[in-house]
Amino acid sequence: MSNDDNAQTPHGERRRTVLKAGAGIAVTAAFAGSGIEARAAADVAAPTAATTTPAPGWTNWSGIARCTPKAIETPGDEAELAAALRKAGAAGARCVGAGHSFTALVPTEATLISLDRMSGIVASDAQAQTVTLHAGTRLALLSRQLDTQGLGLRNLPDIDAQSFAGAIATATHGTGKDLPALHADVVGLRLMTPGGEVLDCSTERNPELLAAARVSLGSLGVITQATVRVVPAFNLHRRVFLKPLEAMLDEAPALAEKHRNFEFYYLPFTGYAAGITNDLYTGTDTVQSPSADEDMLRDLKRLRDWLGWFPSLRRWVAGKLIDGEQTEEAKNRSWKLLSTQRPTKFNETECHVPRADGIACVREVIAALERRNDVFFPLEFRFVKADDAWLSPFHARDSCSIAVHAAQGEPYDYLLSEIGPIYRKYQGRPHWGKLHDLKAPQLAALYPRWNDFLALRARLDPEGRMLNPYLRQLFGVTA
Numbered sequence: 283m284s285n286d287d288n289a290q291t292p293h294g295e296r297r298r299t300v301l302k303a304g305a306g307i308a309v310t311a312a313f314a315g316s317g318i319e320a321r322a323a324a325d326v327a328a329p330t331a332a333t334t335t336p337a338p339g340w341t342n343w344s345g346i347a348r349c350t351p352k353a354i355e356t357p358g359d360e361a362e363l364a365a366a367l368r369k370a371g372a373a374g375a376r377c378v379g380a381g382h383s384f385t386a387l388v389p390t391e392a393t394l395i396s397l398d399r400m401s402g403i404v405a406s407d408a409q410a411q412t413v414t415l416h417a418g419t420r421l422a423l424l425s426r427q428l429d430t431q432g433l434g435l436r437n438l439p440d441i442d443a444q445s446f447a448g449a450i451a452t453a454t455h456g457t458g459k460d461l462p463a464l465h466a467d468v469v470g471l472r473l474m475t476p477g478g479e480v481l482d483c484s485t486e487r488n489p490e491l492l493a494a495a496r497v498s499l500g501s502l503g504v505i506t507q508a509t510v511r512v513v514p515a516f517n518l519h520r521r522v523f524l525k526p527l528e529a530m531l532d533e534a535p536a537l538a539e540k541h542r543n544f545e546f547y548y549l550p551f552t553g554y555a556a557g558i559t560n561d562l563y564t565g566t567d568t569v570q571s572p573s574a575d576e577d578m579l580r581d582l583k584r585l586r587d588w589l590g591w592f593p594s595l596r597r598w599v600a601g602k603l604i605d606g607e608q609t610e611e612a613k614n615r616s617w618k619l620l621s622t623q624r625p626t627k628f629n630e631t632e633c634h635v636p637r638a639d640g641i642a643c644v645r646e647v648i649a650a651l652e653r654r655n656d657v658f659f660p661l662e663f664r665f666v667k668a669d670d671a672w673l674s675p676f677h678a679r680d681s682c683s684i685a686v687h688a689a690q691g692e693p694y695d696y697l698l699s700e701i702g703p704i705y706r707k708y709q710g711r712p713h714w715g716k717l718h719d720l721k722a723p724q725l726a727a728l729y730p731r732w733n734d735f736l737a738l739r740a741r742l743d744p745e746g747r748m749l750n751p752y753l754r755q756l757f758g759v760t761a
């Protein structure tokens with residue numbers, strides 16, 4: 283959205299909005315003092331679930347997963363890691379990356395191990411177009427270090443705060459019909475079992491272990507290094523545009539065919555969706571306007587707060603105020619455009635459904651969301667290519683990913699109770715790091731290599747030292 287569309291905040295900052303200039307403020311002003319606002323704000327947004335009170339110990343990014351581990355270990359090399367695992371003993375250990383998962387993968391009362399000190403690129407192989415990196419490397423650092431070598435990752439998720447090992451452990455992905463999730467570019471891994479044994483696997487050496495360890499939920503051992511396929515550094519041209527929802531749903535498959543990266547966000551109760559495309563760009567000029575995401579969220583929340591009790595009126599007002607003509611463009615290095623910041627916190631569920639069912643499924647999800655007056659956070663719809671990792675939600679299946687968010691501090695139980703059944707109807711495989719309530723029997727039916735993974739896990743970690751209560755339940759491990 284161009285700078286000409288900027289509006290002025292009451293504090294004098296320039297702000298950018300999907301609503302026509304100043305409209306968000308106008309909505310607020312129109313309803314202030316009418317008596318409507320008190321009821322709407324209190325009843326619609328009454329938090330019943332997450333609290334954000336800081337607690338001692340460890341918490342995830344959104345504050346809903348927490349624990350007080352007996353010890354937090356930050357080894358600087360494999361020898362220190364082996365010592366930490368020995369010290370943890372039979373009580374066991376869990377790894378933590380950047381703590382950006384919503385599910386309880388990390389919490390443990392035993393030992394928590396962070397590889398934050400095992401970070402950075404170890405070696406590059408120009409001929410093979412691979413780099414080997416320490417598993418604790420954050421994606422943001424990795425992109426910057428690769429760039430200095432004229433290299434880049436093929437694709438990235440929405441943010442780049444994650445550690446590499448944490449990201450692949452849950453099959454973190456971006457968007458693009460021909461672009462698989464991050465772990466599909468992993469051609470080698472180095473893993474330390476809870477017993478301290480170091481195992482190397484690659485596409486040539488022990489490929490079965492690689493296929494299992496690429497997406498392991500941190501249950502096979504501690505990944506210490508990864509060898510990753512990279513590409514020459516490249517630039518992208520990003521375009522952001524608004525379309526009426528029906529047009530976006532009709533055109534989404536064609537837009538995904540046409541563009542390197544395509545995704546859309548549905549803006550609840552507006553009838554509009556924001557499309558984002560990225561295409562290779564070989565020019566030299568760079569254009570990077572500040573992100574409008576936060577302003578958009580503020581506008582959507584404001585509409586919800588004031589008109590949440592009156593969905594028809596909310597839709598009507600949004601229809602009048604939204605500026606469907608707005609567009610935004612940027613040209614820059616791939617990693618500067620593919621990942622952005624998410625200052626406003628949320629809780630999230632995401633499911634990956636067969637590509638052919640993506641639009642039918644998202645229609646049902648949108649209808650369910652709009653039966654709730656409290657929803658305002660945009661829904662995200664992406665395309666991901668199939669791969670062959672055993673626990674990859676994209677295993678042998680080109681997919682569409684549908685993600686629903688609830689603002690931090692607001693109810694999020696409906697993500698499971700109301701959206702979960704729709705995902706299940708379409709054979710959806712949940713994002714391992716995002717909220718879901720599937721258990722071993724349902725997962726076994728969704729993953730052809732489920733039992734192979736469980737057998738390998740039991741072989742590498744017979745005492746279940748790398749399991750926490752959440753994983754025991756997920757895997758159906760009772761011993």
Ligand SMILES: Cc1cc2nc3c(=O)[nH]c(=O)nc-3n(C[C@H](O)[C@H](O)[C@H](O)COP(=O)(O)OP(=O)(O)OC[C@H]3O[C@@H](n4cnc5c(N)ncnc54)[C@H](O)[C@@H]3O)c2cc1C
Binds near residue numbers: 384439448
């Ligand atoms: C704001 C936000 C935006 C997001 N955007 C996306 C997105 O665009 N696409 C997407 O797919 N996901 C996205 N996610 C989800 C996120 O990418 C995943 O949950 C990811 O796993 C988080 O990485 P982390 O480093 O924080 O790992 P953590 O959440 O800390 O850990 C995840 C798992 O990795 C394991 N682990 C960590 N380090 C190791 C290690 N060295 N060895 C073995 N196991 C290890 C942990 O034990 C755990 O099981 C987003 C999350 C947030 C909060």
